[in-house]
Amino acid sequence: MTAVKTNLPRRKFDAVIVGAGGAGMRCSLQLAEAGLNVAVLSKVFPTRSHTVAAQGGIGASLGNMSEDNWYWHMFDTVKGSDYLGDQDAIEFMCREAPKVVYELEHFGMPFDRNPDGTIYQRPFGGHTANFGEKPVQRACAAADRTGHALLHTLYQRNVRARTQFFVEWMALDIIRNAEGDVVGVTALEMETGEIMILEAKVTVFATGGAGRIWAASTNAFINTGDGMGMAARAGLPLEDMEFWQFHPTGVAGAGVLVTEGVRGEGGILLNSNGERFMERYAPTLKDLAPRDFVSRSMDQEIKEGRGCGPNKDHVLLKLDHLGADTIMKRLPSIREIAIKFANVDPIKEPIPVVPTIHYQMGGIPTNFYGQVVAPKTPGGAQEVVNGMYAIGECACVSVHGANRLGTNSLLDLVVFGRAAGNHIVSQNFKTQSHRDLPADASDFTMERINKLMNSTSGERTQDVANGIRAKMQYHCGVFRTTELMNEGVKVINELAEQADKIFIKDKSKVFNTALVEALELANLKETAKATMVSAAAREESRGAHAHRDFPERDDDKWMKHSLWYSEGNRLDYKAVNTKPLTVETFQPKKRTF
Numbered sequence: 001m002t003a004v005k006t007n008l009p010r011r012k013f014d015a016v017i018v019g020a021g022g023a024g025m026r027c028s029l030q031l032a033e034a035g036l037n038v039a040v041l042s043k044v045f046p047t048r049s050h051t052v053a054a055q056g057g058i059g060a061s062l063g064n065m066s067e068d069n070w071y072w073h074m075f076d077t078v079k080g081s082d083y084l085g086d087q088d089a090i091e092f093m094c095r096e097a098p099k100v101v102y103e104l105e106h107f108g109m110p111f112d113r114n115p116d117g118t119i120y121q122r123p124f125g126g127h128t129a130n131f132g133e134k135p136v137q138r139a140c141a142a143a144d145r146t147g148h149a150l151l152h153t154l155y156q157r158n159v160r161a162r163t164q165f166f167v168e169w170m171a172l173d174i175i176r177n178a179e180g181d182v183v184g185v186t187a188l189e190m191e192t193g194e195i196m197i198l199e200a201k202v203t204v205f206a207t208g209g210a211g212r213i214w215a216a217s218t219n220a221f222i223n224t225g226d227g228m229g230m231a232a233r234a235g236l237p238l239e240d241m242e243f244w245q246f247h248p249t250g251v252a253g254a255g256v257l258v259t260e261g262v263r264g265e266g267g268i269l270l271n272s273n274g275e276r277f278m279e280r281y282a283p284t285l286k287d288l289a290p291r292d293f294v295s296r297s298m299d300q301e302i303k304e305g306r307g308c309g310p311n312k313d314h315v316l317l318k319l320d321h322l323g324a325d326t327i328m329k330r331l332p333s334i335r336e337i338a339i340k341f342a343n344v345d346p347i348k349e350p351i352p353v354v355p356t357i358h359y360q361m362g363g364i365p366t367n368f369y370g371q372v373v374a375p376k377t378p379g380g381a382q383e384v385v386n387g388m389y390a391i392g393e394c395a396c397v398s399v400h401g402a403n404r405l406g407t408n409s410l411l412d413l414v415v416f417g418r419a420a421g422n423h424i425v426s427q428n429f430k431t432q433s434h435r436d437l438p439a440d441a442s443d444f445t446m447e448r449i450n451k452l453m454n455s456t457s458g459e460r461t462q463d464v465a466n467g468i469r470a471k472m473q474y475h476c477g478v479f480r481t482t483e484l485m486n487e488g489v490k491v492i493n494e495l496a497e498q499a500d501k502i503f504i505k506d507k508s509k510v511f512n513t514a515l516v517e518a519l520e521l522a523n524l525k526e527t528a529k530a531t532m533v534s535a536a537a538r539e540e541s542r543g544a545h546a547h548r549d550f551p552e553r554d555d556d557k558w559m560k561h562s563l564w565y566s567e568g569n570r571l572d573y574k575a576v577n578t579k580p581l582t583v584e585t586f587q588p589k590k591r592t593f
């Protein structure tokens with residue numbers, strides 16, 4: 001075996017999973033129950049992962065409220081993705097959906113019920129029956145705390161299955177050997193400041209999204225894009241990073257999410273004239289058109305002077321007509337959020353809302369077993385990266401394409417978390433030995449840590465991070481232009497250079513949050529660059545990427561996934577998989593609702 005130069009402590013596992021959100025814990029459950037020795041790392045206690053904040057629901061065509069069908073769900077997802085989603089993965093997800101939801105029910109997840117005992121389902125944006133004909137109720141919900149119920153259920157099952165949790169451990173870098181195989185990660189134990197090598201036969205990334213590269217975001221503060229940063233530094237590309245979803249209803253000024261379930265339950269959007277303006281933009285689905293569509297319509301109303309409030313900078317979400325009983329039963333947390341963050345009681349008054357960054361459609365490229373698949377160099381063949389999987393929001397399968405449908409992310413977590421788990425189990429890792437660690441396994445990480453710990457002058461982390469957030473918001477917002485984005489690329493590159501020269505004052509080992517934030521900035525930086533560069537290059541409007549200078553979708557030139565590489569800050573592209581597994585391709589059409 002090759003000698004490892006450093007004397008860092010090392011531990012060996014069959015599998016290391018980075019991230020204890022819905023995706024990580026659905027995967028770890030599968031592995032632990034199959035008897036694998038599995039470690040799950042998380043920056044925070046598992047049940048504080050961002051999945052806990054998911055409100056509205058998880059999509060599955062159970063047909064509990066009226067007739068529904070996985071094929072209709074597939075159609076809605078393909079159309080919602082503006083035809084950029086891979087149709088093999090979408091078919092797989094929509095077919096699996098009822099199975100994984102019933103499985104959660106049997107795990108003890110406390111779903112809301114219908115009087116006949118079946119799982120309650122509410123309407124959601126873009127969910128339709130019979131290929132867009134009329135809305136259908138497909139979102140399985142546990143009040144407006146679906147993610148909370150999901151995450152706690154999965155955590156309890158994992159404790160029972162003896163999954164080993166490493167709480168307040170931060171993964172720092174991927175370790176790859178000379179062949180490019182992934183053999184583990186380096187990680188920081190925040191409490192002691194120890195750096196350790198975690199060797200694994202298989203490493204699974206489930207680090208969630210990077211919503212914190214933006215100034216106004218519904219995301220948790222820990223969502224700094226660590227998985228994307230680590231992948232980018234290890235030479236892996238990031239796919240479709242130009243596509244970020246703005247959620248139509250973030251509380252104005254606060255960013256906190258008000259679930260689409262509010263509109264699902266009958267809430268409506270009004271402009272300053274008291275007009276239900278979505279009737280003009282989307283005559284069939286109205287307030288429940290997909291999110292990119294509603295966000296742009298709201299932005300348009302505000303730009304044309306029909307915004308509300310003294311600055312005419314938001315619109316209103318009215319739900320008092322639903323009645324106090326429905327609000328208290330189905331949307332109790334929303335009422336609390338409105339009272340705390342907007343100072344209005346929605347039983348009596350409307351909530352002020354604006355489009356707010358919510359979800360990244362792009363991420364680390366994978367197939368539908370969760371295996372990371374990437375060309376070794378730009379333009380090279382697509383190859384499975386041995387020993388590495390990615391699942392959940394940090395991965396790009398791609399089922400969401402250019403725009404995700406509400407409730408399809410929680411579904412993505414459990415479908416692909418489970419599928420990756422099953423695929424790993426089928427590889428019989430138990431009987432295989434670990435691949436050798438390269439001699440320089442931890443050099444890169446230690447150089448980064450030492451540079452920060454020995455810094456005597458330089459930039460302040462928060463200044464650079466806030467600079468990135470403000471500039472991303474300005475140059476890459478709901479509507480984008482060539483000029484704004486080209487300028488944005490320059491500005492973000494400059495900020496990224498500053499991010500390489502951070503000074504941290506606190507040199508202590510124990511709970512050094514200054515060090516953690518500086519390490520997070522290194523990840524924010526990669527994600528922001530990937531987003532800005534990929535967005536500036538895409539000369540069309542598709543899904544969440546709305547380009548003023550190229551207002552139409554251009555299937556001839558742009559029906560392709562982008563792949564961004566950190567090295568050289570350059571782009572490559574790959575074809576969209578338009579061939580489903582068993583059914584016929586849904587051909588691209590103009591999206592109207």
Ligand SMILES: Cc1cc2nc3c(=O)[nH]c(=O)nc-3n(C[C@H](O)[C@H](O)[C@H](O)COP(=O)(O)OP(=O)(O)OC[C@H]3O[C@@H](n4cnc5c(N)ncnc54)[C@H](O)[C@@H]3O)c2cc1C
Pocket residue numbers: 018019020021022023024041042043044046049050051052053054055056057058059146147169170171172206207208209218219220222223226227257259358359391392393394406407408409410411413
């Ligand atoms: C407010 C809100 C409401 C939402 N509502 C819905 C909804 O109703 N329906 C729906 O389908 N989707 C919803 N979404 C989207 C969905 O919740 C997320 O996409 C999903 O929960 C992400 O899950 P995940 O498992 O990929 O990551 P997360 O739940 O974000 O977990 C990431 C994990 O990775 C860990 N981690 C990150 N970096 C590191 C590191 N360097 N080292 C160690 N650990 C690390 C974190 O500690 C955490 O445990 C919502 C999102 C938000 C923000």
